[in-house]
Amino acid sequence: MCLSAEAMTEDVGGRVIDAHGEPLPFVSVALLTADSTYIQGATSDVDGFFQIKVSEVCCILRFSYIGYRTKYVDVKGMEIGTIQMEEDQAMLSEIVVKGQMPKTKLTGNSMITTIQGTVLGKSGTAQEMLAKVPGMTLKGEDLEVLGKGTPIFYINGRKMQDKDELKRLRSEEIQSVEVITNPGAQYDATISAVVRIKTVRREGAGLGFDLMAANNQNLTFGFSDPSSTLNLRYRHNNLDLFGMVNYWKWDSPNDLRITQSTFLKTDEGIRNILQDSYIRNDWQGQGLNYNFGFNLQINDKHSLGARVERHNQFKTHNDMWVNTENNLTGHDLSHQDDHTHYPYNWQSNAYYNGLVGKLNIDLNVDFATAKETTDNQIDVYLPEAQTMQQNSHTWSRLWAAKLVLSYPVWKGQLQAGTEMSFVKRQSSSAITNYPLPSTDTDVKENNVAAFVAYNANLDKFGTVSAGLRYEHVGFDYMDNLDANNNMTRYQDEFFPNITWAKQFGAIQTSLSYTMKTVRPNYSALSDHIYYLNSFTLQQGDSKLKNATMQEVSINARWKWINLFAAYERRDNTITQVPMAYNNEGIMLLKQANLPDPVRNLAIFLSANPTWGVYSPSWTIGGQKFWNTMTFDDPRSDTGKTDVTFTKPIFFFDLNNTFRFKYSWQLEANTNIQTKGDVLNFRMLSPSYNVCFVVQKCWLKNDALCLRASISDVFQRSVQDVAQDCGFFYGVQKTRSRSHRLDISIRYTFNAQKSKYKGTGAGKAEQQRMSNSN
Incomplete structure (x- = not known):
């Protein structure tokens, strides 16, 4: 019975x-x-x-x-x-009126924050808004995921290639942001964090556009940098056409004060070469970015599209004066006049997304190519007059494809797929009237990966996400001037990851383990030596090994409070290390692998409450490295010395937003960073950046919006940085360049979201290519 x-x-x-x-x-x-x-x-x-x-x-x-x-x-x-599902317009309207803070949900290895209808949806550019999203922070001009470093960004499934796109995208256009702290097997093994941005979905067809104009005034150096962006959209039935044109001008001045002490062993004893350098560097450039593409929604199960974009950077100019006092030659004065040309920089993507029965198919094919030439004239006035000409040329090309298949199995989703990238890069350089060798190299790297992942909901036992990625990487380095430097290297590696998540009452939790790798940028693999000044040179290393990272992390969220902690071990860490170039006091800044493991602990606590018109977003946390390095030191009896980097560094992000009636908004934001050690660098001074913002919008749905902000009010957003390397000790002091007044105005007409669903392939390789420019 x-x-x-x-x-x-x-x-x-x-x-x-x-x-x-x-x-x-x-x-x-x-x-x-x-x-x-x-x-x-x-x-x-x-x-x-x-x-x-x-x-x-x-x-x-x-x-x-x-x-x-x-x-x-x-x-x-x-x-x-x-x-x-159908959108609840009444609910959205009510949220807009009340101006609630974003709803953040912890889902396994990611946090999803609702932006539309919250105060974050009125935060200017996407870059300004993302700095306030739980799990993220802004360091200088770069966005980072707390404890994970710089992430890879996706906008509606498309990999973002140009980081300035976050300055062109408005927060009003963003529906939600997903911060992934433990990317699964479908992502390249070099990616430690992912941020996925989903824009607002709007009804309607026909022509739509938005126009933005801005001016960024540098209050410290006096430069004025205008920019403007026009986005066009046309939608008819199942066809979506889109395009963008962006003009920009940017000046990036730097005032540096560098003091160096280099110890050499001579017949007379220990010589201490002291240098006190003042460097003024002005980088100026302007350009046009534009893209166009289409999306065809065949039906609710099949879509395809293509996108082409070009970054047309006009000829850029870098002007640098180096004035050095030293106890060896007395006075060293030089000037570098650097002109860089970018004949082309093209990127394209084509995709197909379909559903056949229960099987979801996501296919992407990418192509990218770029060329860069640099002509650098170096005039040395003291101690002896001399003129040098340094020329370099770089060409790169990428083909990539990625296929992801998804199928529901048991209580979850099974994913399997492959990703392939084929990169070719050619570079050469030469310098006249200086004893540095010329270089002419070809680099080929092929990466073929396969991955499998499974996500399951185990009811009362929580959810589990596990994956394994296999990568076969072939690297060929050919020195066209010296065959003895030729090298071929093949690697086969596996990268596992697993996440367990469960909700205990009102507390959402997740526990993750992941293994990642860091491959050096192509510029770091170049043996070309760059001249910086009479006593300082810079070089990469074609024999650099890949670094590996293993991390255990925990994430917990209760109402509007979030806790994140991660412990990481790094092997073969890649960093820049000073070393003696000769016995005359010339120092070489060289890319190198650290011989011993580096350990790192990061803990961050975030709070995002709402009290009436006041909506704060606060994050406090710290990071501690355990790193000991052995250097040559002629002052010690053994000729060696150990230097430890273990002092923790603390961070405070205190963002405060006040949302009033009639679409008025005020902001007071502060970012503080204390002294401490980061990898093999010492932060000798604290830094803090105070920023004030006022914003007013008009018309229906705030279609017209004026925003003004003043950043780094007290001009203290930089830190004094030191390198302690036994035989060498150097301190760099930088004058703030982020004290700026930014005024922008935006108008939107018949805005619609693009249906483009391309996610891209070979994105880590494209990132390495772009970082080398």
Whole structure:
């Protein structure tokens, strides 16, 4: 009798999409009885798929998601099919009026923050907004994920190639931001963090555009940098056409004060070469960025498209004066006049995204090519008049493809796929009237990867995400001037990752382990020696090894408070290390692998409450490295000395937003960083950046918006940095360049979101190529 009373159970699956037919992730799926009694729940994955175990007595599924109307579906068989959610316009309007802080949800290895309808949706550019998103911070001009460093950015599934795109994208256009602190197997093994930006979905067809004009005034050096961006969109039926033109001008001045002490062993004893250098460096450039493309939505299951973009950087100019006092030659004065040409820089992507039965197919093909030439005239006035000409040429090309297959299995989603990238790079350099060798090299690197991942909802045991990535990397280095330097290297590596997440009452938690690698940028693999001044040279190393990182991290969230902690071990860490070039006091800054492991502990606590019109976003935390390095030191009896870098460094991000009636907004933001050690560098002074913002918007949906901000009010956003390397000790003091007044105005007409779904391939290789420019 007991057996006959048992209800038969089966797995029921389906897919959730939004009003535009795009996957809707992290939708709450609840299993209810006929009288609405809750039995169990599930969550849709990043592709909108879900699975839940039901029995004969269960007959209702409830689908709910913030900003969408709750939907109820009767269970009639084992396949629910596609569930299309509808936006709740009334709810969104109410959120806009109240100006609530973003809703952040911890989902395994990521945090998803709702931006639309919150004060973050009125924060100017995407770059300004992202600095306030839980889990992120702004260091200088670069955005970082707390404890993870610089992330890879995706906008609507497309890999962002130009970091200035975050200055062109407005926060009003962003629906949500996902910060992934433990990227799965589908991402390249060099990627330690991912930020996925999803823009607002708008109804309507026809022509739409938005126009933005801005001027950035440097209050310290007096430069004025205008920019403007025009985005055009046209949508008809299932065809979406888009394009963008952006003009920019930028000046990046630097005032540096560098003091150096180099110890050499001579017949007379220990010689201490003292140098006190003042460097004034002005980089000036301007250019046009433009792109165009299309997306064809064949039906709700199949779409394809293509995108082409070019970064047309006009001839740039770098002007640098180096004035040095030293106790060897007395006075050293030189001037470098550097002109760089960019004949072309093209990038393109084509994609297909489809659903065949339960199988989701995501295919991307990418191509990128760029050329760069630099002519640098070096005039040395003291101690002896001399003129040198240093020329370098670089050409690179990339082909890449990525295929991701997803299929619902048991209580989750199984992913498998492959990614391939083929890179070719040619570089050469030569200098006249100075004893440095010329270089002429060809580099080829082929990376073929395969990966598998599985995400499962284990009901009361939480959710588990596990993956394994295999990469076969072939590296060929050819020195066209000296065959003895030729090198061929092949590597086969596996990179596992696993995340377990579970909710305990109101507390969301996750625990992760991951293994990653760091491959040096192509410029770091160049043996070319660059002249900096009479006593300082710079060089890469073609024999650099890849670094590996293993990390264990924990994430916990309660209401509006979030805690993140990570412990990491790095092997073969890549960094810049000073070393003696000869016995005459000339120092070489060389890329090198550290022989001993480096350990790192990071802990951050964030809070994002809302109290009336006041919405603070605070983050406090610290980071501690354990790093000991052995250097040559002629002052010691053994000729060696150990230097430790273990002093912790602390961070404070205190962002404060006040949202008033009639679309007025005021902001007061502060970023503080204390003294401490970072890898093999010492921060000798604290830094803090205080910024004030005022913003006013008009017209329906704030279509016209004026924003003014003044940053680094007290001009203390830089730190004194030292390198302690036994035989060498140097301190660099930098004058602030971020004391700026930024005024921008934006107008939007019939805005629509592009349907472009290309995610790109070979993105880590493109990043390494771009970093070398």
